[in-house]
Amino acid sequence: MNARENAADGMRVLVGYAPDERGDDALALAALLARTMRAPLTAVHVHPPPWPTPGPGAVDAEWVAYLKGQADEALDAALARLAEFGVPRRDVTPRVHAHRGSGRGLIEVAKDTGADLIVAGSAPRGRRGRVAVGSTADQLLHGSPVPVMLAPRGYAAHPPRRFSRMTVAYLRRRGADGPPDAEGPLSAAAAIAERLGVELRLLTLVLRPPGLAARFRVPGGVLDRQLAQAEEDLRYAAGLFGGGTPVERVTAIGTDIAKTLGTVDMLHGEILTCLSGHDAPLRKVFLGESSGKILRAAPCPVLLLPRGAAVPVSGEKPQVR
Secondary structure, three states: OOOOOOHHHOOOEEEEOOOOHHHHHHHHHHHHHHHHHOOOEEEEEEEOOOOOOOOOHHHHHHHHHHHHHHHHHHHHHHHHHHHHOOOOHHHEEEEEEEOOOHHHHHHHHHHHHOOOEEEEEOOOOOOOOOOOOOHHHHHHOEOOOOOEEEEOOOHHHOOOOOOOEEEEEOOOOOOOOOOOOOHHHHHHHHHHHHHHOOEEEEEEEEEOOOHHHHHOOOOOOHHHHHHHHHHHHHHHHHHHOOOOOOEEEEEEEEOOHHHHHHOOOOOOOEEEEEEOOOOOOOOOOEOOHHHHHHHHHOOOOEEEEOOOEEOOOOOOOOEEO
């Protein structure tokens, strides 16, 4: 039984491919996900649509033929590379889709195929080992109805043999505008971690003021109160997973998100998971300010979960919590 016949048993993974380094990084990450979860994999190449205004017939036909040839070459390269990463051609569904925006095109294909997770690479201009958000990722991170996972630049050069752990960056939100909406995404993170066979770790970053004030820590002062609140919030979040899921809790202190995250140990094979911004529409991915800083500072693949929605792992539809 190949992966497509086994669709009901796991998450459906969709990977966007462009014939460049970011495409290679995305394939390496998607292949590891598909192998680990025994998941159906769809490889998609999004190309520009034909001219909106019809021109001379010969010119239109020539342009369409050119686009088709480029798309066929890209998918052939993707299938060959996926085979090198351990996913044979028979287990991959190739798709070509025309759209002016590659990220929006991937979202359309994800809806059409029932994909549960979209994988993409970092923008080519980014720092090696980090994620840079280009136009494709920006479109995915501001409207995808399913989780999005981004590979850092250069990921394909030394991909891990297996995933080692999932760290969830968590900040409990408070306010009078309704109940917390983290339960669904946290449940989704736990479900994905279980499918990947890795343990969960909850992480809260506590930021202290920069400069002179950062050198002093008064017992019972602002920083101590922040730490106590962070630890209480982590206990609350860990309790959402139930008693059967062991969850490590970590609090890191620093003056800014990038430097503070840099003090946290990350394993080869780590996945860093972020929740969408509080202002995101329900069941949509939306990269908030803090999540954006975490994403750009992370030295590993980053998974962004839709707000308020649990992720299906056995073919069922998402449920809003």
